[in-house]
Amino acid sequence: xxxxxxxxxxxxxxxxxxxxxxxxxxxxxxxxxxxxxxxxxxxxxxxxxxxxxxxxxxxxxxxxxxxxxxxxxxxxxxxxxxxxxxxxxxxxxxxxxxxxxxxxxxxxxxxxxxxxxxxxxxxxxxxxxxxxxxxxxxxxxxxxxxxxxxxxxxxxxxxxxxxxxxxxxxxxxxxxxxxxxxxxxxxxxxxxxxxxxxxxxxxxxxxxxxxxxxxxxxxxxxxxxxxxxxxxxxxxxxxxxxxxxxxxxxxxxxxxxxxxxxxxxxxxxxxxxxxxxxxxxxxxxxxx
Numbered sequence: 202x203x204x205x206x207x208x209x210x211x212x213x214x215x216x217x218x219x220x221x222x223x224x225x226x227x228x229x230x231x232x233x234x235x236x237x238x239x240x241x242x243x244x245x246x247x248x249x250x251x252x253x254x255x256x257x258x259x260x261x262x263x264x265x266x267x268x269x270x271x272x273x274x275x276x277x278x279x280x281x282x283x284x285x286x287x288x289x290x291x292x293x294x295x296x297x298x299x300x301x302x303x304x305x306x307x308x309x310x311x312x313x314x315x316x317x318x319x320x321x322x323x324x325x326x327x328x329x330x331x332x333x334x335x336x337x338x339x340x341x342x343x344x345x346x347x348x349x350x351x352x353x354x355x356x357x358x359x360x361x362x363x364x365x366x367x368x369x370x371x372x373x374x375x376x377x378x379x380x381x382x383x384x385x386x387x388x389x390x391x392x393x394x395x396x397x398x399x400x401x402x403x404x405x406x407x408x409x410x411x412x413x414x415x416x417x418x419x420x421x422x423x424x425x426x427x428x429x430x431x432x433x434x435x436x437x438x439x440x441x442x443x444x445x446x447x448x449x450x451x452x453x454x455x456x457x458x459x460x461x462x463x464x465x466x467x468x469x470x471x472x473x474x475x476x477x478x479x480x481x482x483x484x485x486x487x488x489x
Contacts, residue, residue: 209404262352272316351379
């Protein structure tokens with residue numbers, strides 16, 4: 202069973218919830234935790250599992266053009282047809298800005314002199330370790346300036362599948378982009394997390410469209426519900442029976458993460474609230 206923890210907006214507590222639920226379910230089931238937020242992976246931080254990776258694997262899911270200037274006749278067709286403005290004529294020769302290049306291959310196709318060839322590049326890495334909580338953590342990192350975050354997520358999930366497990370907890374990127382879509386593919390359940398702010402509620406509705414496109418069952422958790430009780434009540438009414446639980450705002454949470462202390466290792470109110478969400482999930486799945 203693949204459980205995706207997703208949110209439309211960043212900073213709403215997605216990784217905090219994912220780390221705690223992984224620790225709780227690991228006590229009774231065989232799980233694997235997966236960090237698919239490849240632009241800013243932080244599940245290892247919430248689990249206090251930074252560094253000392255058992256295995257680091259290169260990821261090659263992107264390509265960049267290589268120009269043979271001996272063949273190039275400076276016709277400029279590659280520059281004219283690059284939709285990302287990654288090619289520019291300088292002193293009569295095309296020059297690549299690798300940070301703008303998406304590796305689409307249009308320049309290779311359009312070049313009449315066959316002077317451009319796409320070559321694969323390592324655009325990220327996958328990090329794997331056995332955590333102190335007896336379950337594996339698989340995390341990915343897209344290198345700065347590289348593209349292909351969705352493809353990297355797909356490779357991360359392939360590595361995670363190699364571990365024997367009953368459940369896979371996937372911490373998705375925020376938003377609705379390629380890494381989120383790749384995370385949601387073949388998921389069995391989505392736990393959406395939001396906060397009672399206008400942007401949080403608006404972005405929740407956006408990511409929900411993606412979730413419903415894949416026809417994935419979902420439930421909702423409202424984090425920091427008490428910072429805006431009026432809007433929290435509005436979201437609660439909007440969600441109806443989809444609401445799974447609420448988490449209170451607490452400045453001590455930030456102190457805990459700053460000291461690399463997992464939520465379940467604290468005595469904060471949030472610990473009790475997440476355990477209630479865990480109980481509700483267990484009840485939900487046992488009824489199905």
